[in-house]
Amino acid sequence: MVKAAVRYTGEHFKAVNSLNRKSVYKSGIIIVLGLVLLTSWMLYKYINLIREMTSSNQDVAEICVYAVVFAVCIGILLKTTIKLAKAFFTDDKFNKMEPVKQIRNFEVTPETLMFTIDGEIEHSERRFILSGIHCAYELKEFFVIYIYEELYCIIGKREITEGSPEELRKLLYDALGDRFKINQ
Secondary structure: OEEEEEOOOHHHHHHHHHHHHHHHHHHHHHHHHHHHHHHHHHHHHHHHHHHHHOOOHHHHHHHHHHHHHHHHHHHHHHHHHHHHHHHHOOOHHHHOOOOOOOEEEEEEOOOEEEEEEEOOOOEEEEEEEHHHOOEEEEOOOEEEEEOOOOOEEEEEHHHEEEOOHHHHHHHHHHHHHHHEEEOO
16 A cells, blocks of 8 residues: 655646647647648749749849748748747746645555545545556656546655555556556
8 A cells, every 4th residue: 555645736737747748749840840841842832933934034033032031931930939839838837836735645555546635625535446547657756647538646756655656656557557657
């Protein structure tokens, strides 16, 4: 059996965010690369069309200058978009979070995951069959246990009051098998 007393902080939510961030960046990279390819193809078609329409070299040179300016503008746009995306997905918002006032007490046995919330206005207790939870991850300093696809609980390794992180790892692996993943 493993027990833990947890008061969620920004560090807890930063850990969960690190799990979701990889898929967001992969999608963003695919979209940016698609935009670059589409823009390049459109620019190539545009220059070829203009070349066919003009007969003098002066007009072609002028069109090429416009094309270079267009490419530089697209580059600046992409660079700015990436900077904004990085700013949006940074962990600064988690560093500014106040600790949650509620204390969550977790008890994990080979069969169940039970947590009790003790707060100013709430006292509740929930019990789940450990083998029936959605999935779980072990991170460097935290365990993230997804009870359902969108509902999770976070246990810091330093917040374990009885048992050890190794015991919790074994309990989760025995109950979940390949639905338990270690992301160090």
